[in-house]
Amino acid sequence: MGAETEESIFINKVQRRTLLLAAAVSSGTGLAVELLLGNLASYLMGNQALAYGIAIGGFLAAMGIGSYLSRFIAPKEQGRALQREMLTAFIKIELLIAPLTALLPMALFALFVADSAVIWQALFVVTILLGILAGLEVPILARLLEIVDGVRDAISGVLALDYLGGLLGSLAFPLLLLPFLSMFPTAFVLGAFPALMVFAIGQCFPSMRRWGYAGLILGIVLLISAPASIPLGNKLENNLYNAPIIKRVQSTYQRIVLTRQGKDLRLFLDGDLQFSTVDEYRYHEALVHPAMSAVPKRKKVLVLGAGDGMAVREVLKWQGVERVVLIELDPTIVKLATRYPQLAKVNANSLKDPRVQVINADAFVQAPKLPDIFDVIIADFPDPDHDSLAKLYSDGFYRRLMGRLAENGVLVTQASSSFFTPKVISCITATIAHTGLMVHPYVADVPSFGPWGFVLASRNNIDTTKLKLEIPTRYLTTPLLQHIFELPKDIEFGNTEINRLTHPVIVRYQSQESRIRNIP
Template identity: 35%
Template sequence: MIDPPLPAPVQGGVRPPVRPGAGRFLVLLVVFVCAACGLVYELELVALASYLIGDSVTQASVVLSVMVFAMGIGSLLAKRLRCHAAVGFALVEAALALIGGCSALVLYAAFAWLGEARHALVAFSLAIGVLIGAEIPLLMTLIQRASRRGGAGGGDEDAAGTVADLFAADYVGALVGGLAFPFLLLPWLGQLTGALLTGAVNAVAGGALVLWLFRRDMSARSRWWLLVANLTVLAVLATATALVDDFESAARRAVYGEPVRVAVRTGVQEVVLTGAEHGPVKLFLDGRLQVSGGPEDRHHRALVDPAMRRGPHARVLVLGGGDGLAAREVLRHPGVRSVTVVELDPGMVRLARSDPALSALNGSVYRDPRLKVVYADAFCWLRGPVPHHAYDVVISDLPDPGVAPSAKLYSQEFYGLAADVLADGGRLAVHAGPVTARSHAYWTVEATIRAAGFTTRAYRAPGRPDRGFVLAVAAAGGAPPAPGPGVVGVEDERPRGLPPSTLLRPRYAE
């Protein structure tokens, strides 16, 4: 965490009811807890904004820059509270617990029912940043009061030691919060419940410190009102936690437009299935439509058939495609001896095997003995000990390139690795995103494939949704075959001069 400047020591106040060493330890413990909670709020906003809005790099930049700016404002505003540091800190923590704890829930509600979460994201980043910025100056005042022996304040050396101790507790707390979010809170509790629980911990830590250790600094009236405020915050957080499942169900219905039959967070992504168990199915990954019953048959046929129609195709590699639909199309072609599916998410494959509607759609392809599944990141797997020229056809059925985490899977380096595993004259088919809706991203994919040494043909599936593809052959293998019937060539729409996307210069952000 980046902390604002500290105020000068304050001399006033009543001696705490414990020894100075114990009081100092308790304040530092609360610094640790508050820092952990503050970083969880930041990461929660970044994660949810990336999921709801997309482009994780932009969302992280917006949240962190706005929050650090707001922390400076909060540090300045905290000067007005130094004379009432105990009450001020308790109020700041109660507000931070309420706003930070409910931030994910409100952000999701804004996206689900208003269709726009950007303004809420900036507002929460500002509010949480101001409150986090106000913590450190007030805690500096409180730790000096807790550490004081008698009525005298410490000298410059004591003040320097206090600053070092406070920063150490703050940074270690940030480390714990940063690790707890992805490894404990997110997989065990989910984004909404995790944020609400963090808010409750924040409220208890701040309120308990002030109402016990610094109770002599406040009047009985102030103590009563602080107790009521903290209990109210905890009651709101507890009520929201009890209702979070109902809220998620209602929000999902608002987002997906029909009842949600399956909704699971696999550890890699959120997978949602809508539609009847034995009828048309829609599959959403992190809120983005991937499969849409009947129309999706046309999509995967357009991806696979042009690459399989001419030339050897006994050995096929499918990158992504855990839903089994690309593999289904591959196995419809005679002469296929083996299909290797490299999928990052085991949860997606389990659902494709077990869900009746999705299994029926993919033709129970995972029961075919010719199919082998490898659970790995496609980029890392291609860099591993994969034999050169091991496959006749490579099918890239990966998330759209406009999603920031997928940018490396549409890079020049990635296609260079794919070229290494292709046999002489082998074909590469790539799902490259919408041609019309995101034309820059689509044509950047095509330019990147050409920069990796392929010759290409660009085409799309007719109708909606808008799906674009690229068929490629290594330059030594000549020109790619015509995509064939059922698709529309878009070669005449290619813009000139688009640079390729690389690992160090991704070019898909829109």
């Protein structure tokens, strides 16, 4: 009996390393798929903080449940029987995780198309299921290794590889998997990892060889199926838009979709409408020309965001513009704007103008570092619906921009829907005023968006009744330019807090209101 026990507890170096590798693969795969689920829910629903909160927080909590449940696996077995039961249990868990990892993200997407009202509940259920299964893995591996390593060394070894795998998975997802494979193929590739890990275990443990071949077959099937998930995912995504999709790209930062219905070309970033060619000129004229008409000279202009080139197109209409610096975070947007013929036509190839310098960087970091002093600064960022965007509407950022603004210069920013999110334009106005700048909020009518808010700011007061247009336009006239500063009565100012880096209240204001989520 003693001889049998001694034989059963022997695990050679290759087997030990394979089990430790399994810990890293399990952790990396688990964390990557939760990031994928958070990214998917954020894309579909728009609330990034809640999406990742459910995905990551729920996953960690469920791992605790799984860890507790692992005590009921082979509680009385010892020696050879314990090793066999632990290995078999781990393999079964991996073979279950593999297809769930591949299929559940697409199932969530399909559920959203069918009934978006239950997406948060579904995300929670999926997260809990995967978290419980992932929570079983580490205790099982630790119990296998403690037979030969002892409790201390087994736990430290498994946890070290588990944490390392988590780091690799969390970096690989945004930097490699999502940009190069897109969402659903990434899910299938992630699903193949635990299946192929079963094959590796089967090769190292002869008694598990048949399970290993099952893992190999499953892994190959998932990898082969990854390309097939693209057209299926595209078909599901088509249901989110009323117009045919003519271009879709997954960049490192966001999902980019172009739709076209007749002459109406529309750009969406993570499901949010950025412009429609039917009326984009209204938005961009309202964004650019009040600021350009309010300064005595406009030699140097800084444009933040607006990588589609539309705002730059309007800037270049003015005489005397010598230099335009555009800071856009996502280089994919700039590539589309310059290389995609239909977009380049709309923006009049503005980004190829020799006066324009494009910098692909985070405007929050890069703009204050620029050596130039600018006559006009134009901020055209997405709506502040999560913390990473809220910083671009903070008092700290506006103070930093003041260092790049000429003494008689003007700053303008888009300020979301004045009707659906009145607290947002109020918050932006109050925040900029808090920096000491004079503020002039105004509203323009853009049919695709509804009434849309903007805030003009300067060190010196601007007499908006004397602004004049000196360039050809399609929407604005000089009388209308002066009239847009007359605000409707239902926009109340002074009832909002200052948006700070340490307290991004603007995210709450954006989410509290009936937020426009244009997916036509």
